[in-house]
Amino acid sequence: MADHQEASVTLPSDPVSVSTARRYVGDILTEWGLPADTDVADTVRLIVSELATNAVQHTLGLSPTFTVDVRLDRDESLRIGVTDSHPRYPKRLPAAVQQDNGRGMVIVRWLTAECGGRLMVCPTPEGGKTVWITLPWTVPVQS
Template sequence: MADHQEASVTLPSDPASVPTARRYVADVLMRWGLDDAAEIADSIRLIVSELATNAVLHTLGQSPTFTVDVRLEREERLHIGVTDSHPRRPRRLPAAVQQDNGRGMVIIRVLAAEAGGRLSVTPTEDGGKTVWITVPWTVAPVASC
């Protein structure tokens, strides 16, 4: 496998794009050797769903598309980023609002931390942002026969 692999997809900022983003990332990771039934695969699917949902719902129509980037470095670290063109950084909503929503970033942080990773946000050149999760790549080597 190469030292660095990457894949990306740009999708319309529409709720129908959320499952497309989730399937895209799952397919890429399976091609790179991640067992679809692995616990980390479930966590990554949920993280991608939450990040894509945030890119669709919280950009207030100011980001017509969002991009999902998947990067694997030296078979050690997996980076998944969702980029939109809205400048507002994600934030936790006040407790009163959190009863029905607002827990997505908390879920993402917890899942990333449980996998030994972290969440970060970086600004883009066009004034938007990318929300990244970085986790260790934990694919077991395939046994030879």
Template sequence: MADHLEATITLPSDPASVSAARRYVTEALADWGLPPDAGAADTVRLIVSELATNAVQHTFGQSPTFTVELHLEREEELRIGVTDSHPRWPKRLPAAVQQDNGRGMVIIRWLAAESGGRLSVAPTEDGGKTVWIALPWTAPVQSG
């Protein structure tokens, strides 16, 4: 496998795009050796689903698209990024507001920590942001 692999897709900020993002990520990970039924693939799909949902729901129509990026470095670290053009950075909502929604970032932070990963947010040149999750790569070793 190459030292660096990348996969990127840009989708409209529409609820239907969340499932399209999950499918795209599942296919890319499978191409890189992580079976769709692996626990790590489930974790990545859930992270992408939550981040994509945030990009659709919390940009208030100010980000017509969002981009999902995957970067695999030296078969050691998988970086997942979701970029939108809305300037507001994600934040935890007060518990009283979290009744029906608002738990996405809590879930993402927990999944990242449970997997030995980390979360960061970086500004983009156009005033938006990318939410990054870095996880240890856990693809099964191919036996020969």
């Protein structure tokens, strides 16, 4: 495997695209050597689901697409970014007990930190933003 890998997909800002993004990242990571049935793979798929959901739900229809970038530096880190064209940064919404929303970024921050990673939000030159997570990359040695 090469020392550096990159993959990306652009999807319509539609709820159906969330599962497509999750599957895409899962398939890429499997191709790069991370078995699909690991806790790390499950965690990454959940993070991607939350970030893609935010890109669809919270851009107020102003971002017709979102892009998922996956980058791997073999001995260093896995970076996943979700980019949309809406300038508003994600923020923590009050989560009422009876509501199903408002917890996405809390979940992403917690899972990322739990894995020893970090989360960043960066503006894009086009006026949107990318939410990046960076995680340590470790793949079980296959015999």
